[in-house]
Amino acid sequence: MSKKTNRVTDQSSFIGSKLNFSGKEAYNLLRTNIMFSVRREDRRARILGVTSSVHGEGKSLTSINLAYSLAENNYKVLIMECDLRLPTFAKKLKLPPSAGLSNILAGIETDQQNLLHKDVLIKGLNIVQAGDIPPNPSELLGSKQFQALMNSLVPYYDFIILDLPPVGEVTDALVVSEQVDGMIVVVRQDYTNQSDLNYTMRQLELVDAKVVGFVYNGAAGKKGKYGYGKYKKYGKYAYAKKRDS
Ligand SMILES: Nc1ncnc2c1ncn2[C@@H]1O[C@H](COP(=O)(O)OP(=O)(O)OP(=O)(O)O)[C@@H](O)[C@H]1O
Ligand SMILES: [Mg+2]
Structure with missing residues (x-):
């Protein structure tokens, strides 16, 4: 495995409408697979969690790109930045820093509507930023307030996507897993370490997380180009096995 270096500086160039054709296709395929993999309860949003083993895997x-792809298909989508420790949405989406999830959970900000950024990037896609960095992220994410917040939001969306921190580094993703209908685990080519991933999968199993599949990020394409993602359903995929496409 090569060193964990990030390959780009302007992160916005890999998001939404700026994606190239193969990038878009990869996320459309992910969207389609999710539609079949995650059951929808009557009149409530499907809650998807996105996590990985370590930082920087995508x-x-x-x-964001899955949320964009869903919104492009006329679903009403909310993406919540649940990485309260190292938030990146403001930079990625060129949004002004704002109060957000941490402020709501700590009871500092009660006007939720005010914190939902209306239709960011594309119609039908709302975003809640992480907010001010709190001293107790796991506690906030595992709190009754978080559960209550989710319950209050599910009637208004088709999908709620939780961008979570890595399982191998902090417990935050594990503490919210009970709220999640389908957990997606991102692995990144030439980056994810097999033993880190094994550890992550063991932790997710211990909390009975409903892992629905893996996104294989950065897979080399046919022409050797740096790609975006492949999705494999859980059970049919041998963890972070290297593949040529
Ligand atoms: N397939 C890709 N192609 C090009 N750049 C990518 C790809 N995947 C991730 N990156 C870049 O790698 C960096 C890390 O990606 P990202 O922030 O999505 O990872 P993360 O898993 O959320 O990291 P963290 O754990 O720090 O929150 C970003 O600069 C992002 O733009
Ligand atoms: Mg992140």
Whole structure:
């Protein structure tokens, strides 16, 4: 495995309408697979969690592009930045820093509507930023307030996507897993370490997380170009096995 270096500086160039054709196709395929993999309860949003083993594997990029792809198909989507420790949405989406999830959960900000950025990037896609960095992220995400917030939001969306921190580094993704209908695990070519991923999968199994599949981010394309994602359903895929496409 090569060193964990990020390959780009302007992150917005890999998001939404700026994606190239193969990038868009990869996320459309992910969207289609999700539609079949995650059951929808009557009149409530499907809650998807996106996590990985370590930082920098592409969780936030995957969350945003999946949300975009769903909104492009006329679904009403909310993406929540649940990485309260190292938020990146403001930079990625060129949004002004704002109060957000942490402020709501801590009871500092009660006007939720005010914190929903209306139709960011594309019609039908709302975003809640992480907000001010709190001293106790796991506690906030595992709180009754988080559960109550989710319950209050599910009637208004088709999908709620939680961009989570990595399982191998902090417990935050594990504490919200009970709220999640389908957990997606991102692995990144030449980056994800097999033992880190094994550890992550064990942790997710211990909390009975409903892992629905893996996104294989950065897979080399036919022409050796740096790609975006492949999705494999859980059970049919041998963790972070390297593939040529
Ligand atoms: N397939 C890709 N092609 C090009 N750049 C990518 C790709 N995947 C991720 N990146 C870049 O790698 C960096 C890390 O991606 P991202 O922020 O989505 O990862 P993350 O898993 O959310 O990281 P963190 O754990 O720090 O939150 C970003 O600069 C992003 O633009
Ligand atoms: Mg991230």
